[in-house]
Amino acid sequence: MADTGRAAVFVGPNKPFELRQYPIPKLEPGSMLVKIAMSNICGSDLHIFRGDMASAGFDGSREAILGHEMAGRVYALGEGAGADSLGRPVKEGDRIVYQYFQPCWSCPVCLSGVTRACPNKSGRTSPVGEWPYFTGGYGEYYYVPPGRKLFRVEDDRIPDGLIASVNCAFSQVTQGWETVGLRFGQSAVVQGAGGLGLFATVVAKEIGAAPVIVIDAIESRLALAREFGADHTINTNEVKTPEERVARVQELTGGLGAEVVAELVGFPAVVQEGWDMLRPGGRYLEIGNINRGMTMSYDPSQLVFGNKSVHGVVLYEPRIMPQVLDFISRNLTKYPFDKVVSHVFPLDKIDDAFQQAEWLGKQQEKIVRAALAP
Numbered sequence: 234m235a236d237t238g239r240a241a242v243f244v245g246p247n248k249p250f251e252l253r254q255y256p257i258p259k260l261e262p263g264s265m266l267v268k269i270a271m272s273n274i275c276g277s278d279l280h281i282f283r284g285d286m287a288s289a290g291f292d293g294s295r296e297a298i299l300g301h302e303m304a305g306r307v308y309a310l311g312e313g314a315g316a317d318s319l320g321r322p323v324k325e326g327d328r329i330v331y332q333y334f335q336p337c338w339s340c341p342v343c344l345s346g347v348t349r350a351c352p353n354k355s356g357r358t359s360p361v362g363e364w365p366y367f368t369g370g371y372g373e374y375y376y377v378p379p380g381r382k383l384f385r386v387e388d389d390r391i392p393d394g395l396i397a398s399v400n401c402a403f404s405q406v407t408q409g410w411e412t413v414g415l416r417f418g419q420s421a422v423v424q425g426a427g428g429l430g431l432f433a434t435v436v437a438k439e440i441g442a443a444p445v446i447v448i449d450a451i452e453s454r455l456a457l458a459r460e461f462g463a464d465h466t467i468n469t470n471e472v473k474t475p476e477e478r479v480a481r482v483q484e485l486t487g488g489l490g491a492e493v494v495a496e497l498v499g500f501p502a503v504v505q506e507g508w509d510m511l512r513p514g515g516r517y518l519e520i521g522n523i524n525r526g527m528t529m530s531y532d533p534s535q536l537v538f539g540n541k542s543v544h545g546v547v548l549y550e551p552r553i554m555p556q557v558l559d560f561i562s563r564n565l566t567k568y569p570f571d572k573v574v575s576h577v578f579p580l581d582k583i584d585d586a587f588q589q590a591e592w593l594g595k596q597q598e599k600i601v602r603a604a605l606a607p
Contacts, residue, residue, distance in 0.1 A: 234309070239607070240372030241300075241583045242361055245293025246284030250583045255366035260311035263379030267329065268308040271393035272300040272370035273574060273604045274590045275401055276427055276499055277523055282587050285524045296361040300370025300605070301333040304386075304396035308374060318382045318551060330399045330554055331383035333370075338380075349408065349548035370397075371583060373607040382551035388562040394574030394604050395561060398428065403557050405520060406433040406497070408549035410440065413518040415493050417441035420486045422510050423463075425497035425521060426454035428573055428602040431461050433495055435568050438462030439560070442493075444485055448478065454601060460569050475506040482510040490515060497521045501529035508535060508543075517543045575601040 235257060241250040260266060278299050281291045291297065307327050317323050336343050336351035343351050359368060365376035377383060386396055395403075406429055415421055421442040423430050426449035437445045444464035449455050455466040465485050472478050483490050490512035496504060499521035508517055508531070535541070561570065576599070578586040583605055590603040 238367065238373035239580060240298050240367060240369070241580060241605075243281070243291070243297045243299045246282060246287060246291070248293070250371070250587075252581060252583075253362075255362070255372075257309075257374070258365035258367065258376055260309060260314075261379055262312040263314050264311035265307055265314050265323075265329075265377040265383070266309040266367075267305040267331075267375045267377055269303055269305040269370060269373055269375055269607050270328075271305070271397045271574070271577070271604050271606055272303040273394060273397045273401075273428070273602055274300075274586060275302045275602075276429065276521070277301075279587070279591060280499065280524055283591075285527070288526045289524075298361060298367070298369030298372055300372070302397050302401035303333070303370030303375060304328065304330055304393055304400060305375065311379070314379075317385045319384065319555065321385050323383075323385050328386040328393075328396065329383050330386060330396055330558070331377050331381050332551055332554070333400055334548060335378065335381055347550075349546075349550055354548075371580070371605060373580070382554070384555050384558065386558060388558070388565075390565055391558070391561055392571060392574075393606075394577070394602075395570050396558075397604065398432065398573065398602075399554055399557050399561070402428045403432045403561075404549040404553045405429065405546070406495070407436055407557055407560075408553050409433070409495060409518050409520050409544075409546045410436055410493075411553075412546050413493055413495075413516045413544045415440055415442055418443060419492040420512075421445050422482055422491045422494040422507070423447045423458075423497060424495060424503050424507055425449060425499070426451070426458045426466075427497065429497040429520065430454075431458060431573055431601070433497060434458050434463050435461040435564070436560070439564065446482060446485055446491065453599070457569070457572055457601065460572075462568070475509065478506065479509045486512065489513070492516070493518060495520065499523065501527050504529055505531055508541065511539065511541050514540045515542075517541065519543055519545045520547070523547070573602050574604045575599065576603045577606050578603060580605050580607040
């Protein structure tokens with residue numbers, strides 16, 4: 234067993250990451266240490282790196298090990314550990330997925346069944362350089378504390394980058410569609426065709442939504458969205474104004490507008506446009522806007538007179554993870570899942586990975602989702 238491992242430390246927006254060595258942590262009873270196989274660069278990581286989340290504490294005043302969309306193999310088991318959350322045996326070398334956050338399980342919100350909204354939820358908040366050291370995905374290891382929900386990956390065909398997506402993007406949008414009540418035969422618009430948008434598209438398609446309409450500014454992503462089941466795509470560089478895009482959605486939905494619209498871009502500017510795309514009685518799914526302090530102007534009477542509703546969703550219930558693993562296993566050869574994680578970088582090239590993954594302000598057509606393989 235190794236004595237130390239590397240981790241990439243975030244020291245401030247737009248600054249190079251610092252690669253550091255940390256000791257392999259001692260394990261608490263019931264804990265596990267995972268050897269990371271793949272950590273994807275999620276849109277929220279790009280927001281942090283740009284400085285969009287400075288008001289949430291990611292301003293450089295405290296260091297952090299970023300990365301949450303990750304997966305790997307069990308490297309070591311603490312005393313009493315050895316089963317997943319479904320009671321299936323887990324041993325060293327098994328691939329697992331696990332929630333990267335931990336609800337308290339005992340507050341009124343958790344007891345109501347919405348553990349993803351737990352006001353006391355946490356990850357590991359130990360300062361960088363202190364036990365258990367490996368508290369984020371951008372490193373060689375990750376410490377899974379006692380009580381964290383985790384699941385063994387039983388299908389060896391699923392690639393590591395796709396398993397990592399179960400930890401965040403794939404489970405997040407699956408939870409979102411369930412929360413907003415997307416049903417068979419209903420029309421759905423997906424704003425944004427990044428990783429979240431592509432997974433939202435394929436889940437909507439398999440639910441039986443129709444038509445599924447995807448909007449983005451990058452043509453290569455829209456082409457991939459069509460491979461994932463989009464019935465129609467709208468390129469914002471071609472259909473240039475919000476009014477034109479709203480009219481196009483109405484045209485594709487019998488003149489009424491969509492029953493459900495999902496915001497997966499991450500900027501408030503697209504929200505009013507999404508609301509305008511809803512038919513009377515429609516539901517808006519808000520997932521992408523995680524940047525505190527970014528605001529928008531809106532007319533609330535539109536929601537009132539349109540009988541429209543907005544559903545904010547962050548995180549997911551643990552039962553979603555095995556459902557998503559099963560979904561992937563059943564559809565692995567039906568859709569081009571291998572194209573979502575399009576570029577893989579070694580950990581010591583993390584700065585290159587972030588620079589190349591950045592899409593804001595430039596029309597990069599190559600990277601859908603970048604990943605790090607320690």
